[in-house]
Amino acid sequence: MALRVWGRRSSFNVQKVLWLVGELGLPHQHLSAGGDHGGLDDPDFLKMNPHGRVPVIDDDGVVVWESHAILRYLAARYGGSTWWSQAPAERAEADGWMDWAQTALQRDFLTGVFWGWYRTPEAQRDELAILAALAACARHFKLLDKVLADRPFLGGATPSLADIPAGTHLYRYYALEIDRPKTPNVEAWYARLRERPAYREHVMIPFDEMKGRLAY
Known part of the structure; x- marks a missing residue:
């Protein structure tokens, strides 16, 4: 297969890429790397x-790293107008949500x-920092709730790159106690994403092996 994807399936950033690969229906070879699989050095x-x-991906000799760079590359090459709008304003809106998800939502929820909380052993947790992160997440999701009041997806009427970085958080966000x-x-947006086969296959991955494990 021309497209190869390296990473472990439980990796949040790898899930973003595999979700889009699934949405685009791209034949690919997945190679486990990182975590217990090793190989990164x-x-x-x-x-x-x-x-x-x-x-990391290798697309017939084109190597791309960093999850959002990969998303943009795959959308531009294979996504057509559905995933890669020819209108600069529409692309800029998707870029804004992608960058916000990485610099704000991912910082406060994933990190x-x-x-x-989940990956840190109980004795090592910083409870004040966790409470601050939870409060920040509450603000982020309330903001998303307002945005999604008049649209089914972050970018509008159909799924787009805007949904992938933020939407990948939802499985873990709703699974944690x-x-x-x-x-x-x-919640309605999450329900719509769960209807998509690529989301179920690549994002809704059990993550129990990471509980209380910082070095993974």
Whole structure:
């Protein structure tokens, strides 16, 4: 197969990429790397990504690393107008949501809550930092709830790149036993994403092996 994807399936950033690969129906080979699979310090891997991190793709000789760069590349090459609008304003809106999800939502939920609470052994947790991250997440999801009040997806009437970075959080967000504000529009958005086969296959992945494990 021309497209190869490196990373472990339980990796949040790898899930973003595999979700889009599934949406685009791209034949691909998945190669497990990172976590218990190792391989990130292998010389051949470091030639592809000098940072030694996943995900990485090789698309018939084109190597791309960093999850959002990969998303944009795949959408531009294979997504047509559905996933890669020719209108700069529409692309900019998707870019805005992608960057916000990475710099704000991912920082507070994935790092602050998922890592700080779920992946950190209880004796090592910083409870004040976790509470602050939970409060920040509540603000983020209330904001999303307002945005989604008049649209089914973040980018509008149909799924787009805007949905993938933020939407990948939802499976873990709703699976954890944490306090959440009432956000019916976010819940409806999550229900729509769960109807998509690629989301169910690549994002709704059990993550029990990461509980209380910082080094994974």
